[in-house]
Amino acid sequence: MDYILAAVVVLGAAALGAPVLQTAERRFRIGAYASMAALALAIVMVAANTVNGGISTVPYFGNLLVSDPLGDIFALVVLSVTLAVAVASFYSSPNGPNIPSYYSLLVFSALGMVLLSYSADLLMLFVAWELMSLPTYVLAGFDKKRVQSNEAAAKYAILGALSSAIILYAISLTYGVTGTTQISGVVARLALEPFNPLVSVAILLFVVGFGFKMSIVPFHMWVPDAYEGSPPAIATLFATATKKAGFVAAIRVVLVIATVYALAPNSVFTLANVLAVLAVITMTLGNVAALTQKSMTRLLAYSSIAQAGYILVGFSIFAYSQQTGAFAYNGLLGLTGSIFHVVNHAIMKGAAFLAAMVVLTQLKRGDLGAYNGLAKRMPITAFTLAVSFLALAGVPPLNGFWSKLLLFVSVINTPLAWVAVAAILNSAFSLGYYFWVIKRMYLDPGESTERVKEPLWSVVLFAVLVGLMIGIGLFPQQFISLASSAASSVIP
């Protein structure tokens, strides 16, 4: 537990210190180095916490934080992604106005996501949620002279503020019914409550509020615009870090409450069914919309929405098993698949977004036409993109295959089997646009066959990410057991 507090201190010091360090001289990059070092140090500390007794589920720090495997996994994912984003933005745009504040905001957002992963109290959760969100509104609009960047920031910030307000209202209702904001206390109190309309409204509002960040379909409209308009490195952060934070918040609140409280008992309107319907709508609309996109970032944004649908499948079977008392094994398997898919999605989508960012900065074009014949011009980037697309589509033996397999297997043989049918159809359908881009890169002739320079940092990052995709694909057992221990720590 002390490791987490140490990580929080390191991140906080770097975030506060980075802008101060760089006042005298423009070229002085120590703020960026300090931020990256702090992120790396925080990763080491969280990893140490995982190894040394991260199993304790007793809250500490004034009952605000809990150190469990779920928090460890998500903290590791968001910190690693933020480090990758910091490295990518450091090398792709080393100079410019307000660069120290950029890294400061990045680290503040990472700090918020780490606190969110470990939070055991709704007050901590809300403060961490805002600490994560507010810097990202600014980061989305960081190219303040570019109209698209400002537009992305405006749309994202207004809907983000709306989601915060909805979550706050839901917390207030929960507090009113239970008299506490401690999540374990809320659960203990709700276990005695058969049905209370205020609580059901609060749970639905939680789903809506977290749904904005998770990019679930009725609440997804900001996603493609924000991803396309933001600076490309920040789009990577949105797709792979803040989105994961939405999932961990949903697990910490909605799924934990779902273990004791059914939304509306003895009716079809249960939380499991709501989540299942949202899952199917999300994956279908995401995949259909991705098929018609002309711009790479928008295609990746819609594919990211579709992946959120797959993750929700595990949530819905978990809620179902907890509320009916049947299929307990399937529920745990589904949540394991969800957590594992969140980790995999961060790797796959991170690789795809960074590859798109390299293409955008080197070729100055982001439309799909720029990808024609890319295999000859930028072979390493094209290979990374191809591998990440195959992993996203769930082709064995890459990592995406295993988590999708867990998710789909968990719902078969249960009353939610129709979700598995929809998910498998969607998965097959999504191969269409993934292979379409791979065909463009490897078969279609490009406008030239000249080699384009691929920066060294991108080659190193791509090697790590492709290694992870293939490595986890070949040896998934360790990761599945880690995700499984995280899933079982959810049940109180």
Next chain:
Amino acid sequence: MNNLADFVILSAMLFGIGVYGLVTKRNALRLLFAVELMINAANLNFVAFNQYLPYAQQANAFGQTFVLFSIALAAAEAAVLLSIVIVAYRLHNDIDVSEMRTLEG
């Protein structure tokens, strides 16, 4: 205004006005007002619930504490949103969000 239900209904109405404003208005500042209304509806809930809680929790004033946090966070949020609106005004000479349509597809 003497029992809890009055406060909860008032707060639900404030929340509803906020949602209505977000759906119908297109001026960025009005959207900001609407979000602030929703946040204040939640704050009102916290204070009222804290006052009327039948439990021992009433004494620890946790709801009131939560409101102090949320007011500070709402102020930070308003600062960020306003700065984005100012940049939008410099770029467009207008803060109508329906005029922002460079990102479509």
